[in-house]
Amino acid sequence: MEYTISILPQKDRQVKETRSIPFGQQPTEHMFIAEYYDGQWHDSRIIPFADLTMSPFALCLHYGQTVFEGMKAFQMQDGKINIFRPEKHYDRFLKSLARMCMPEVPKGLFIEALHQLVQLDAAWLPKEADGSLYLRPFMIASEERLGVKVADKYIFMIVCTPAYQYYAKPLKVKVETDHVRAADGGTGFAKCGGNYGGAFYPTQLAREAGYDQVIWTDSKTNEYIEESGTMNVMFAIDGAIVTPPLSGTILDGVTRDSLLTLAKDNNIPIDVKRIKWKEIEDALIAGKRVEAFGVGTAAVVAPIETISISGKHYACYLGNDAVMNKLQNALYNIRRGIDPDKHNWNYIL
Ligand SMILES: Cc1ncc(COP(=O)(O)O)c(C=O)c1O
Numbered sequence: 351m352e353y354t355i356s357i358l359p360q361k362d363r364q365v366k367e368t369r370s371i372p373f374g375q376q377p378t379e380h381m382f383i384a385e386y387y388d389g390q391w392h393d394s395r396i397i398p399f400a401d402l403t404m405s406p407f408a409l410c411l412h413y414g415q416t417v418f419e420g421m422k423a424f425q426m427q428d429g430k431i432n433i434f435r436p437e438k439h440y441d442r443f444l445k446s447l448a449r450m451c452m453p454e455v456p457k458g459l460f461i462e463a464l465h466q467l468v469q470l471d472a473a474w475l476p477k478e479a480d481g482s483l484y485l486r487p488f489m490i491a492s493e494e495r496l497g498v499k500v501a502d503k504y505i506f507m508i509v510c511t512p513a514y515q516y517y518a519k520p521l522k523v524k525v526e527t528d529h530v531r532a533a534d535g536g537t538g539f540a541k542c543g544g545n546y547g548g549a550f551y552p553t554q555l556a557r558e559a560g561y562d563q564v565i566w567t568d569s570k571t572n573e574y575i576e577e578s579g580t581m582n583v584m585f586a587i588d589g590a591i592v593t594p595p596l597s598g599t600i601l602d603g604v605t606r607d608s609l610l611t612l613a614k615d616n617n618i619p620i621d622v623k624r625i626k627w628k629e630i631e632d633a634l635i636a637g638k639r640v641e642a643f644g645v646g647t648a649a650v651v652a653p654i655e656t657i658s659i660s661g662k663h664y665a666c667y668l669g670n671d672a673v674m675n676k677l678q679n680a681l682y683n684i685r686r687g688i689d690p691d692k693h694n695w696n697y698i699l
Contacts, residue, residue: 538599581644
């Protein structure tokens with residue numbers, strides 16, 4: 351089914367030079383918006399980027415019914431534009447919405463809105479090798495009411511921002527055993543706002559202690575590794591990838607899935623299993639070659655330089671021949687149209 355999206359372009363178009371602007375501070379010129387009421391989506395439109403007006407009674411401001419996605423568009427080597435795996439992001443969006451009692455957005459509308467918006471703001475997509483256009487679909491509960499309830503009015507929007515390399519250097523991380531991000535039966539697998547708000551305090555404490563990020567552990571024993579900040583975590587121990595399985599407490603990362611698939615394609619051994627931080631510590635003490643890295647849309651592959659476990663700091667492997675570099679290059683080459691897209695991940699405009 352096709353969706354009608356009205357487009358009201360900005361009058362005086364002006365694309366800014368954005369490399370020097372930190373991530374997430376510069377919107378492109380347009381945004382997509384649609385409103386949900388009476389059980390349906392209405393008035394799908396692309397309009398000049400602008401502030402929203404809403405009632406201070408809007409339910410999202412009080413009870414946290416908010417869900418978002420994060421994906422990227424890339425300039426390919428032939429000059430075309432590629433949105434990477436929008437359908438996989440859509441599937442995750444639906445799972446998050448269901449967990450938060452929020453209405454589905456039809457797939458056709460989601461994809462068409464992304465397509466039209468990226469096309470209109472294509473001039474904002476950085477052309478450099480580390481450049482991309484970050485796309486942020488999100489939904490918030492807009493019904494005006496102070497009573498605690500599931501809203502019956504929502505706003506679905508997409509905004510975009512130019513993006514470059516996310517972390518300037520390899521990370522120092524701490525295995526977090528005092529605080530948890532998510533518990534079984536909770537919302538850990540959903541990309542809902544509250545998961546991020548709740549993670550700030552422990553992350554802030556870690557930053558004050560000199561770390562860039564925490565690696566979360568499970569809520570029952572604090573012995574098993576979960577994920578990190580806005581990334582899934584992977585290790586390569588003597589060349590074999592080890593990463594925790596999907597569960598109710600970690601996000602089903604699109605980058606994680608893509609890199610595991612590429613590891614299989616490249617005959618890199620993979621072990622998807624629950625991992626105790628003790629196992630990583632033992633491997634480091636035994637002098638094995640341990641790579642540790644975060645994987646996610648924003649950072650793509652973020653190498654971890656030191657990992658701190660119970661106050662002890664261990665150096666991880668960062669050499670040029672690291673497995674993580676191989677995987678990152680393989681992903682880059684598919685997204686840019688340099689290597690064939692045999693898994694049909696690219697949505698080319
Ligand atoms: C908590 C969390 N884990 C993992 C990820 C990585 O997911 P993806 O690769 O889909 O960006 C993200 C980013 O979206 C995240 O916010």
